Amino acid sequence: MTTSTALKQDDLERLISGTHWNPRAILGPHPNPQGLTIHAWLPFAESVEIVPAGQTTPVPAKRIHEAGLFEAILPKQSDALHYKIRTRAADGTITEGHDPYALPPLLTDFELHLFSEGTFYRAYESLGAHIRTAEGITGVHFVVWAPNAARVSVVGEFNRWDGRCHPMTNRGATGLWELFLPELPDGSLYKYEIRPRGQDAVLTKADPYARAGELRPRTASIVRDLSGFTWHDEAWMTARAQWNPLRAPISIYEVHLGSWMRVPEEENRWLTYHELAARLIPYVKDLGYTHIELLPVTEHPFDGSWGYQATGYFSATSRYGTPEDFMAFVDAAHAAGIGIIIDWAPAHFPDDPHGLAFFDGTHLYDHADPRLGYHPDWHSRIFNYDRPEVRNFLLNSALFWLDTYHIDGIRVDAVASMLYLDYGRKVGEWIPNQFGGRENLGAVTLLKELNVLVHRDFPGAMTIAEESTSWPGVSRPTYTGGLGFTFKWNMGWMHDTLDYFAHEPVHRKFHQNQITFGLLYAFTENFVLVLSHDEVVHGKRSLIGKMPGDPWQQFANLRALYGYMYGHPGKKMLYMGNEFGQWREWNHDASLDWHLCEYPPHQGLQRFVRDLNHLYQQEPALHRVDYExxxxxxxxxxxxxxxxxxxxxxxxxxxxxxxxxxxxxxxxxxxxxxxxxxxxxxxxxxxxxxxxxxxxxxxxxxxxxxxxxxxxxxxxxxxxxxxxxxxxxxxxxxx
Known part of the structure; x- marks a missing residue:
């Protein structure tokens, strides 16, 4: 082995062993008395040449370490940024490109400060992978948070998934790592290879801030520049900013995109975002709904989670197309006068090896103590809401969808499990907060901050809480002590009403309080009356299946239930398939039973829902004063x-x-x-x-x-x- 006198032996050994936190201290250009010393680590190169800017004659580089470290000396007055590295591989392949280590770090001190204090509310514009042009050179800027890593590298097809090739630069106490890779194109697959400090392990992780990811079972992140999409919804967005959702008619059609409608003649495939725009949006418009609520469209590895166990908190799922395709879906909805609400799941995350769990070899996003960090009901990890960087990650995810995708509302899943430290736990299985209580104070802080930011920065956008307890003030302003949500799901009304209608009519006289009790608390929150997906799965039967009597009575009961719902104060939400009375429970792997719409009873129910929605919108008395x-x-x-x-x-x-x-x-x-x-x-x-x-x-x-x-x-x-x-x-x- 030969070594350069310009290198310290300790630096060289740490670089080669994968424990150097600042590879830029060795790699790239460095001044010397003769001009510039350039070091390049190219493990697959047989030979390397440096092509100075504006010159055609290359400067040969010599191998100074058998691991693939090369060195070249350029004369004075050489451009320290714009030279290129020409590489010949063993198979004779020649590649040429700018040096990733020639450009200085791109993150500013102000961004680092905001990130550390947890107030970097547009971190999604900096963290992750972004197409950038720096010093006239176009490439991808990668930034990831891994404070307990000894080394982080960007890996992908462009470097044979080899972590030796592109180690990132650590930005000190922030725990951020960054690297600019010149000439890397949009659409490139990538991950982060992480070597945890003090562990003999190598982790390969998807990017937490990735804009796109591969379709399961593949797990790579995808570089995706979303700035080129042209929106056509300026009139919608302008009108929304002046809109008061509390006094407006809001009728929501809840949808799981993968099972609303499929194409059975093509191996039962999903509809694409474009096909959904062409079929779902006109259908919803015809039925008179004002909004579509989507079960999570964040990328997720397991279909059976319905999207509620996400690995891509910034990635629109690739199941139905590209991120731009989803933008086009939202744009088409707005053109039709339909708002889009998405379900968002900050309560927990799965432990898939490419995801957030043990991201840098430690419990970075969750708690190490299972009494705080493990969710017994869903066998998943609970976010550490007390950590500023984790809160910032979640806030950025929510704000990203509203900003980048023009989403009109976010329904926050499982809020109760966030608020209570003892949720789903027995005595001794949870840890009280600092005051001895059961409230998760970090989660409370997160939710309040989320609602303040959404209502401040996105006027007219809604936040909706799925909160199943009597926590006070869920939909009251934060300045009065509330959590600040626009609306809260009325779970009590849903369960009481469904229980009432499940009784044989002859017995209902003993249960009338179930449909009147809700008026005792109807105005304590801004409620949405919901008949959601959770009520038509796991043996609970479909809504029509819950109704007693013969088929005629079952349809009559369901129409009466819907009529009562639309007369009752509160906004409305109905899960797909229930508008025409699907008999079968919802199955996420199959299409709705659309053939039922050929039969008069189902047609009649569907027509009734349509007329209910139109009456609801036309009559101010049914929606203007819902909360007083x-x-x-x-x-x-x-x-x-x-x-x-x-x-x-x-x-x-x-x-x-x-x-x-x-x-x-x-x-x-x-x-x-x-x-x-x-x-x-x-x-x-x-x-x-x-x-x-x-x-x-x-x-x-x-x-x-x-x-x-x-x-x-x-x-x-x-x-x-x-x-x-x-x-x-x-x-x-x-x-």
């Missing part, structure tokens, strides 16, 4: 014997009020009297028992005039015919 008592008034909730309820929904203009009446038994009720506040003719706006919906077509001949007989404490009354298992909507006709 003056938008709702009971007429009667005490008729348990007949299982009938009646109530008013009101807008600011009381003349816009809607009378809602539900009969939840299969017994028709004639001359059923309810009180109303105003005289006049009440038009029957919607009747779930109409023949076109598959009902018996019993009703009130399109409307009825109020009589001067007081009832239910109101000065006038209606003598109604209540169809079996029905929900009716009436409105005072202006004369």
């Amino acid at each position: 008592w003056n938008g709702f008034q009971w007429i009667d909730f005490n008729d348990t014997e007949n299982s009938v309820i009646a109530f008013l929904r009101k807008a600011e203009d009381v003349s816009e009020s809607i009378v809602c009446v539900g009969n939840f038994t299969p017994v028709p009720r004639h001359h059923y009297r309810i009180g109303v506040p105003t005289a006049g003719h009440y038009r029957e706006l919607l009747n779930s028992d109409a023949e076109l919906y598959g009902g018996s077509n019993m009703g009130n001949s399109g409307g009825i005039r109020a009589e001067g007989s007081p009832c239910h404490g109101l000065p006038y009354s209606l003598s109604l015919t209540l169809p079996p298992l029905s929900m009716l909507f009436f409105k005072l006709q202006r004369e």
Whole structure:
């Protein structure tokens, strides 16, 4: 072995052994009395030449270490940045390119400071892999956080996945490593090879900030420049910024993209983002929904997790196309007047070897103590919300989707599991917080910060919490002590209502409190009424399957349930397939049973959902005052014997009020009297028992005039015919 006098033996040995934290101290150009000394580590090279900028005559480099370290001396006045390295491999292949170690580090001191304190809210523009042009040279700038690594290298097809070729430079106490690789093209596959400090191990990890990843079972990250996409939704985004979601009609169609519709004649493949834009968006528009909520589209290795165990928190899943294809899907939705909400899962992450678990050989993103870091229900890892860099990672993920993909809302999954240290744990299996309580204070801080940032930087965008406990103020502003979400899923309403409708009608009189109790707390939060994917899997049966009685009664029950949902205060959400009454439980590996839509009962249910959505949007009383008592008034909730309820929904203009009446038994009720506040003719706006919906077509001949007989404490009354298992909507006709 020959060595250069310009190199310290210790530096050389650490470089070759893979423990040098700053390879730039050896590699690249370094001044000497004669000009420049250039060192290049090229393990696969037979010979190396340096081509100075503006010259055609190369300078031979000599091998100074058998591991593949070469050295060349350039004369004074040589350009220290723009020379190229020409390499000949053993098979005769010649390559030529700029030296990755010629350019200085690109991260600024200010970026390093923001990252360390956890306030680098646009870190997604710097961390990861980004196409950059530096000193006139175009390439990819890689940045990754691995504070406990002895060495980190970028590996890919471009260097035969060999970690010796492109070691990164450590940026000190921040734990960040960076490297600029000139001429590397968009679309390149890559990973990080990490040698943990003090361990005899080599880890190969996908990029936590990657913009794209390979389709499972492959796990490489993909360099992807997303700046070239042209958006056409400026009018939508401008209008959204002036929009008040609390007073708007919001009806959400929840979708799992991989099973909404498939192509059975092509090996049951998924639809692409472009095909989904062409089929899903018009379908949702026709049904009258305002938003589509997508089960997670973040990259994930296991289909059966439905996306909730993600490995790519910045990567749109490659199952359905490229990131640009997903952008086009969102753009098409906005063109159709449909908003896009995505599910986002910051509560836990899987332990796949290419993912975040043991990223640099330590519990970098989670806690080492399983009482804090292991999720017993889902066998996954829990984020360490107390660590600034981890909080910054999660905040960046959420903000990235809103910024880069123009997403209109984020539904945060499993918030309760984040808030409580003892969630899913027995006594002795959890550690109290510093005050002896069960609250995860780091998670509380994260969620508050998330909501402040979203509502500040993306006006009109929504944050929605799936929170299943009575934690106070989930959807109240942070300055009043709340968590700051726009909305909260109403899990209590969902479970009570489904339990009620699962009872045989003859028994419902004993359970009427299940559909009235929700009004005791309906205005404590900004609720979304949900009938979600979780209620139609794992043996719970489909919604139509939960309904009692013969098939006719099952459809009538489900229409009544939907009618009650749309009359009740709160925004609305329904999972795909339930709009036409799919009998089978949801299966993520199969398409919905679209053939059912050929049959009248399913067509009728689908038509009823469409008309409900249009009525909901057209009538201010059904959506304008969802979160205050003056938008709702009971007429009667005490008729348990007949299982009938009646109530008013009101807008600011009381003349816009809607009378809602539900009969939840299969017994028709004639001359059923309810009180109303105003005289006049009440038009029957919607009747779930109409023949076109598959009902018996019993009703009130399109409307009825109020009589001067007081009832239910109101000065006038209606003598109604209540169809079996029905929900009716009436409105005072202006004369």
